[in-house]
Amino acid sequence: MKTINTINPSTMRSNAIKVLGLLAATAVFTSCDNDDDISAENEEEVITTVEYTLTSTTDATNVVVFTSVDADGEGPLAPVETVTGTLMASTVYDGSIKFLNELESPAEDITVEVAEEADEHEVFYIDSITDLTVAKVDTDANGNSLGLDTTFTTGAAGTGTLTIVLRHEPLKPNDGTLLNAGGETDVQVEFDLVVQ
Structure with a gap:
């Protein structure tokens, strides 16, 4: 007899949500780093x-x-x-x-x-x-x-x-x-x- 493995749809959805969440968090951290670099570059000069x-x-x-x-x-x-x-x-x-x-x-x-x-x-x-x-x-x-x-x-x-x-x-x-x-x-x- 042949065994067929089935994937529970709710498990698939849960895993997909976790992966998307990790990707979103990575994008947020990356964009924060870039913003910090830009603001440091454009820091106003002191003119005395x-x-x-x-x-x-x-x-x-x-x-x-x-x-x-x-x-x-x-x-x-x-x-x-x-x-x-x-x-x-x-x-x-x-x-x-x-x-x-x-x-x-x-x-x-x-x-x-x-x-x-x-x-x-x-x-x-x-x-x-x-x-x-x-x-x-x-x-x-x-x-x-x-x-x-x-x-x-x-x-x-x-x-x-x-x-x-x-x-x-x-x-x-x-x-x-x-x-x-x-x-x-x-x-x-x-x-x-x-x-x-």
């Missing part, structure tokens, strides 16, 4: 120092430096802003900006990373003097504005403020305003502006 240097295109001795130093990074101390040199009326300046993390020793130059990831960054310059213009002269690989290098043109004498903002992952291209750019602010500083 912003230094914006303007050099007159007609008088190399006319140099103006705007410096903001936040000695404790994201700590409770407010940044200290200083301006050295004199901005002259009706003058064109070549501008360059640096971003540093001086909590590191030696200081880490974040400007290098911004330049390397130009498509993910943009520097914005907002001033409150009507006849002063700041034009970005450098671009990312797609031809969109970056703003590490600028042309800074003064008009009549006056006073106001200059705000500098570094944005991470802004919308590109944009209309040049923070409102339209989106993204996240890596650092924002404001200086008193005097044109003589």
Whole structure:
């Protein structure tokens, strides 16, 4: 007589559910690991120092430096802003900006990373003097504005403020305003502006 083995359908269903459960658990653990790696990669840089240097295109001795130093990074101390040199009326300046993390020793130059990831960054310059213009002269690989290098043109004498903002992952291209750019602010500083 021939013996026929039969498989109980409820046992098959139970085993299938166990296997599917193990596969699902593996997928969850794997995706958690990947998320952790991504967040570590995109961790925001600490920027303690912003230094914006303007050099007159007609008088190399006319140099103006705007410096903001936040000695404790994201700590409770407010940044200290200083301006050295004199901005002259009706003058064109070549501008360059640096971003540093001086909590590191030696200081880490974040400007290098911004330049390397130009498509993910943009520097914005907002001033409150009507006849002063700041034009970005450098671009990312797609031809969109970056703003590490600028042309800074003064008009009549006056006073106001200059705000500098570094944005991470802004919308590109944009209309040049923070409102339209989106993204996240890596650092924002404001200086008193005097044109003589």
